[in-house]
Amino acid sequence: MGSVTPSTILARELLPWQQRILLGGFTPCTTIDWPGRCAATIFLSGCPWRCPYCHNPRLQQRQRDGLLAWDSIVAALQAGRDTLEGVVFSGGEPTADSQLAAAIGAVKALGFPVGLHTSGAYPERLAKILPLVDWVGFDLKADYASYDALTGARGSAARVTQSARQIIASGVAHEFRLTWHHEVLSEDAAVLAAHFAQHLGARRFVLQEYRTEGVADSQLAEHAPLPARLVARVRQLFADCEVRGEICGLVGELDKLDSEGANPVDKG
Ligand code: SF4
Numbered sequence: 001m002g003s004v005t006p007s008t009i010l011a012r013e014l015l016p017w018q019q020r021i022l023l024g025g026f027t028p029c030t031t032i033d034w035p036g037r038c039a040a041t042i043f044l045s046g047c048p049w050r051c052p053y054c055h056n057p058r059l060q061q062r063q064r065d066g067l068l069a070w071d072s073i074v075a076a077l078q079a080g081r082d083t084l085e086g087v088v089f090s091g092g093e094p095t096a097d098s099q100l101a102a103a104i105g106a107v108k109a110l111g112f113p114v115g116l117h118t119s120g121a122y123p124e125r126l127a128k129i130l131p132l133v134d135w136v137g138f139d140l141k142a143d144y145a146s147y148d149a150l151t152g153a154r155g156s157a158a159r160v161t162q163s164a165r166q167i168i169a170s171g172v173a174h175e176f177r178l179t180w181h182h183e184v185l186s187e188d189a190a191v192l193a194a195h196f197a198q199h200l201g202a203r204r205f206v207l208q209e210y211r212t213e214g215v216a217d218s219q220l221a222e223h224a225p226l227p228a229r230l231v232a233r234v235r236q237l238f239a240d241c242e243v244r245g246e247i248c249g250l251v252g253e254l255d256k257l258d259s260e261g262a263n264p265v266d267k268g
Contacts, residue, residue, distance in 0.1 A: 014070065014071075015102075017099040017102035017103065018070040018071075018099075020098075020099050021044065021070065021097060021099035021100075021102075021103055022044055022045040022046055022062055022063065022064050022092075022097055022099075023042070023043070023044065023045070023064060023065055023068045023069075023070065023073070024043040024044055024045035024056075024058075024059045024063075024064075024065050024068075024091070024092055024251065025041075025042075025043035025056075025059070025065065025068070025251040025252070026040070026041070026042055026043065026068060026072075026073055026076065027040060027041040027043075027251070027252050028040055028076050028080060029080060029083065029084065032246050032247075032248055032250075033088045033090060033115070033117070033137075033248050033249055034085075034086050034088050034115045034135060034137075035175070035244075035248075037085040037086050037115075038083055038084060038085050038086075039084060039085060039086040039087060039088050039115065040076065040077055040080060040084055040086075040087050040088070041087070041088045041089075041090050041249065042073060042087060042088070042089050042090070042103070042107075043056070043059060043090050043091055043092060043094075043249075043251045044059075044089065044090075044091045044092050044093075044094045044096070044097045044100065045059045045060075045061060045062055045063055045064065045065070045091070045092050045097075046059070046060070046061070046062035046091065046092050046093065046096040046097060047059065047060045047091055047092045047093040047096060047119075047121070048093065048096065048121055048153055049093070049119065049121060049151035049152060049153050049156060050151065050152040050153075051141060051150060051151055051152075052150070052184055052220065053179060053181055053184055053210060053220060055211070055213060055247055055249070055250050055251075056091065056092060056249070056250065056251045058251075059091055059092035059251060060092065062096070070103075070106075074106075074110070077107070077110055077112065078110065081111075084112060085113070086112055086113040086114065086115055086134070086135075087107045087112045087113075087114055087115070088114075088115040088116070088117060088137075088249075089103070089104065089114065089115070089116050089117070090116075090117040090248075090249040090251075091117065091249070093118065093119055093121050093122070094116060094117065094118065095116075095118055095121065095122040095125045095126050095129060096121065096122060098125075100125070100129060101128060101129060101132060104129065104132045104133065105132065108132070113134040113135070114132065114133045114134055114135075115133065115134060115135040115136070115137065116129065116133045116135070116136050116137070117136075117137045117139065117248065117249045118136060118137075118138060118139065118163070119138075119139045119141070119151075119160070120138060120139075120159060120160040120162075120163025120164060120167075121153075121156065121159055121160075121163075122159070122163075123159055123162035123163040123166060126163050126166060126167075127166050130166060130167065130170040130172055131170070133172060134172065134173065135172065135173045135174065136167050136172055136173070136174040136175075137174070137175055137177060137248055137249070138163075138164060138167055138174055138175065138176045138177070138202075139177060139178075139179075140160070140164075140176050140177065140178045140193055140196070140197055141156075141160070141178070141193070142185060142189065142192075142193050142196075143189060143192035143193045143195065143196045144157045144161065144196055145157070145192075146185075146189060146192070146193075147160060150184065150185075161200065164176070164197070164200040164201075164202070165200060165201070168200065168201040168202065174204070175204045175205070175206050176197045176200075176202040176204065176205050176206070177205070177206035177207070177208050177244070177248070178190060178193050178194065178197075178205070178206070178207055178208065179208040179209075179210055179247070180207060180208070180209070180210060180224070180226060180230070181210040181220055181221075181224045182221075182224055183220050183221060183224075184220070187227060187229065187230045187233075190207075190230055190234070191230070191233050191234060194233075194234045194237050194238075195237065198237045198238065202238070203238065203239070203240055204238065204240040204241075204242075205234065205237070205238040205240070205241050205242075206241070206242045206243075206244050207226055207230070207231060207234055207241070207242070207243050207244070208244045208245075208246075208247065208248070209224070209225065209226050209243070209244065209245045210224040211245075211246070211247045211250075213247065213250060226243060231243055
């Protein structure tokens with residue numbers, strides 16, 4: 001019989017999904033990740049795509065952040081119960097994690113509405129997740145023809161099409177958003193992407209200004225303001241269209257919890 005150590009006791013106390021879920025970061029409170037709400041964000045690691053402007057490149061690999069435990073996140077959510085209006089799952093691509101549904105169920109059991117950021121890379125898993133969530137932020141990347149080149153993944157356009165249609169058909173509140181940089185998408189390509197979203201049935205569309213924080217590809221020019229002409233062309237396509245200067249789902253540096261589970265600890 002093996003010896004019993006603190007780590008084995010902890011492992012016995014954790015449910016199997018809690019041991020397997022690939023936690024990659026946690027933001028205790030943000031007003032950006034679920035627009036209009038004060039929310040906490042749980043980041044999961046793993047993404048099959050490689051967008052050049054990815055703001056969370058360290059979350060692309062499927063690996064666990066060993067310093068972040070599920071029970072610490074639960075403690076932080078309970079500590080913020082009076083102010084938090086929801087919990088968002090982000091990434092990486094959160095639907096890449098087979099434990100996502102169990103984690104959403106656990107957060108729901110605590111009484112919080114749940115939001116989801118997704119790129120639509122896993123439509124089959126998304127179909128099972130949609131009935132569990134209250135809001136979806138859908139990250140569109142390009143028009144159909146340009147998709148695979150931008151994500152670096154063959155077949156991504158077809159997956160996005162299937163996922164987007166599922167989101168719209170589900171009736172779950174959602175927004176489509178597109179991050180624009182002139183070296184990644186031309187203005188015409190961005191308008192094509194907006195037409196793609198309109199064709200899929202999107203009603204609310206957000207143009208997000210590129211920000212350099214955390215970006216993997218340092219070759220991109222830092223300054224990429226949204227041209228007024230592009231904004232005007234996109235606004236013509238949607239009754240509900242917003243321009244956003246902040247990046248949703250940006251994993252922070254203050255993403256570790258102390259031993260009490262309630263306060264972020266600076267990694268630096
Ligand atoms: S931007 Fe999103 S979909 Fe693209 S590589 Fe980063 S995490 Fe993946």
